Amino acid sequence: MQNSNDQAWSREEFADRLRGMERYYHIHHPYHVLMNEGKLNKQQLQGWVANRYYYQISIPIKDANILANCPDRKTRAIWIQRILDHDGHPDDPGGIEAWVQLGMAVGMSREEITSLEHVLPGVRFAVDAYVNFARRSDWHEAASSSLTELFAPKIHQQRLDNWPEHYPWVKQEGYIYFRKRLSEARRDVEHGLEITLDWYRTREQQERMMDILKFKLDVLWSMADAMYLAYITDMPPYFNIAD
């Protein structure tokens, strides 16, 4: 590993190294590659939407934990926008509702999505690990773990570009979420990046932040792994148990 006497990276190099972690982003996971190439069947696409819904409903809990651990009023006043964006407010039904619309646009009922009946244990455990990290960590570390948002605009744009051709049966309302996040993620990431570049100053601290970002990438990759085993390999939990 690093020698603790190594010189700290400059602000620019640190930011570049964080951006370089895109190589581990779930955009490269076979499940997402198949999705982007139009090779998922309807059930496999629904499986992703239904499981990812658990991530969507957990994000405001994650952000509320960051608020709960953050004594800095100015940071809270900015960060709270993320909760409003997901849960909704009088002018916006919110990101969770937009995800329900996506679920219905791919052919599920609201009840089927919100009941969490399709959520795989492996997905639940990975998402809960992210929420627990926010609950138990210093708020700067929790805030900086959200920086996979650096890579999100590209994956959303890909879906907007390729789904209409590959999955023409997906209804238009399904695209609201991806468009919404294109602008929100760009704004959120500026704030998250500023907190991160300010907070980790020594080389040892900067390396620690690389590990935190890797942890968050592990969360996303593991979610896709559980879906791959369940819906591509046809081995969901207890698949071989006669009931």
Add this chain to the structure above:
Amino acid sequence: MQNSNDQAWSREEFADRLRGMERYYHIHHPYHVLMNEGKLNKQQLQGWVANRYYYQISIPIKDANILANCPDRKTRAIWIQRILDHDGHPDDPGGIEAWVQLGMAVGMSREEITSLEHVLPGVRFAVDAYVNFARRSDWHEAASSSLTELFAPKIHQQRLDNWPEHYPWVKQEGYIYFRKRLSEARRDVEHGLEITLDWYRTREQQERMMDILKFKLDVLWSMADAMYLAYITDMPPYFNIAD
């Protein structure tokens, strides 16, 4: 689901239904079936031992969380034995050390095991979910979630019976852990079962306990899923990323 007016199960029927959950035990997971049939290669057996080590070192943390939430001195005085069994005491090097011996008996170095370098994110998230359940739940619920121990003696006995034939290269010291747990698990499960049968009295509470046991079974199954994808399907995290 159940009607909340349904009559509670008798103590005997409740115990029988808990035992019936054995059908979801990881003894039926393809990874364990292959292991028991002698069909794992050395690397696949090592992968299981190295990953399961993370479970072993987390169990005393899980039990310490139960102690930390339990105001009943008599229960603590019995439950603490589990921590002593795993961490060791002057008369016993303990279960974690016995697991390290198993790791060395299957051909790894102590450093390779204790560094956690082989632990897969999916295994880590599943095990952490169990520890977090103990941290955040009523202590009776946390204690009762350990009842997969009902099913453990059979899986340990299988290993003692079949490994010497299937994996003759495994050194003798590897069997200490399994033999140790054969007697400990039988004693622990009596206490865990007593707490459980006393605590859940209404049908609704009993059904809740079935869900808790299912959660713990999900933890074990998900651990095996992550190992299956990594070592049988040859798709460990980031397997397709050139570094």
